Amino acid sequence: MQRVQREAYLDCQAGVSGQSLLAALLDAGCPVESIRSALSQMQLELKTVTASPDHRYGSAGTRLHLLVAGQSRSISELAALLAASHLPSAVQLAANTTFQHLLVAKQQQGSSELLFSPLMIAEVVGVVTGLHELGISRCSVSSLPLTTGLRQTPIGLILATQAWTLEIARQAGLPWRPTESEGELVTPIGAALLATVAQFQSPAPTFLFERIGSGFAEEASGYVRLCLGEQIEHGGSDSGSEDTDWITLLETHIDNMSGELLGGLMERLLGQGALDVSYTPIQMKKNRPATRLTVICALPDGERLASLLLRETTTLGVRLQSMQRLKAQRQQEQIETPLGPMLIKVKLLGQTMVSASPEYEECQRLALAHHLPLLDVYEIARQAIASTFIERKRR
Secondary structure: OOOOOEEEEEEOOOOEOHHHHHHHHHHOOOOHHHHHHHHHOOOOEEEEEEEEEEEEOOEEEEEEEEEEEOOOEOHHHHHHHHHHOOOOHHHHHHHHHHHHHHHHHHHHOOOOOOOEOHHHHHHHHHHHHHHHHOOEEEEEEOOEEEOOOEEEEOOEEEEOOOHHHHHHHHHHOOOEEEOOOOOOOEOHHHHHHHHHHEEEOOOOOEEEEEEEEEEEOOOOOOEEEEEEEEEEOOOOOOOOOOEEEEEEEEEEEEOOOOHHHHHHHHHHHHHOOOOEEEEEEEEEHHHEEEEEEEEEEEHHHHHHHHHHHHHHOOOOOOEEEEEEEEEOEEEEEEEEEOOEEEEEEEEEEOOEEEEEEEOHHHHHHHHHHHOOOHHHHHHHHHHHHHHHHHHHHHO
16 A cells, blocks of 8 residues: 655654654554554564543643563664564664664663663654654654753663763754753653654744644653644745755864964865865954864764864864755766766756856866866866757757
8 A cells, every 4th residue: 555655843842752752643643553563573562552642731642651561682683573574664774773873872871782672662663663654754853852960760860861862862963952841851762763764954844734643751751743744845946856954064263373284184174074174364363364264064073073173273162053054956967078078067956957067077187188278178168068958958
């Protein structure tokens, strides 16, 4: 049976856990039997699943109580169970990815191994199954609430927001906002599921809602509002198919480093994953000529590269900004020129070609091969591009 493909917005400003996500999916119409069937393939028995009406934060929704029987499993055992199951490949992939997020974050906190309890397995497999059952192909998510301080547990006092929860969100580029609420609002499983299935968007996307599911965990903390529907695209090309992502912009002013050292720094930053590095001449106090260093990097790399700047330059501070980036699509094409075939770069908005330009390396290659000035090769390439795409438009 072919499922309708939907989009979802996850409002997690009051927290998120595996149980609250699963409760929201059930509230939005996911059949309980689909969850029960999926868990049975993981050799789990869903002894009790109670989805009862609840009312919190001024909203009605579903409160979930789960009682699961089964064995704790290592990640290799879980991978084998998933591979042997009849679960859809998308569900298997999402579950494996979520378990991997949890394991990697736990290992970075000093644990060499992680055994997943039956309840952890049920929450992960239940949520990714629910998303598949509702035909949700893309999720965006709000920022997450960061609680501070300590909380009492059976093993003693621990941080209200666990360290591996923060690590999972950091690696996935999920942003946090401080809150005065107490307790654990975001669990490791909640963060790992979001890291697998959702992306942060700010401002929140504009939606036409088809239905809304509200889910509460059995405990007091955690409330997820799942908004199902269709996202409305704004601006840009006629097809509205530009790509957007989030980046971190780093800036610092340096007035006491040589050009040689700054040149080496650029190579170091690009080698460590920076997307772009630039230098701008500026004038600082005391009439000193100086350099503004600007680095663009992926959202999760901001703090790491800022630390590199503090270690390897003379600056005393680095400014960090997170910002959204709208990107045109790009692709390489090969065209014929009087000098032979060459690769060019084509810029697209949707299905519409906006521009095309020669690649420097290709022009340099042909210039050396034909003993021509680079400027002449650029001109030949531009003429070939113009004739190629004018002819294409005619057809």
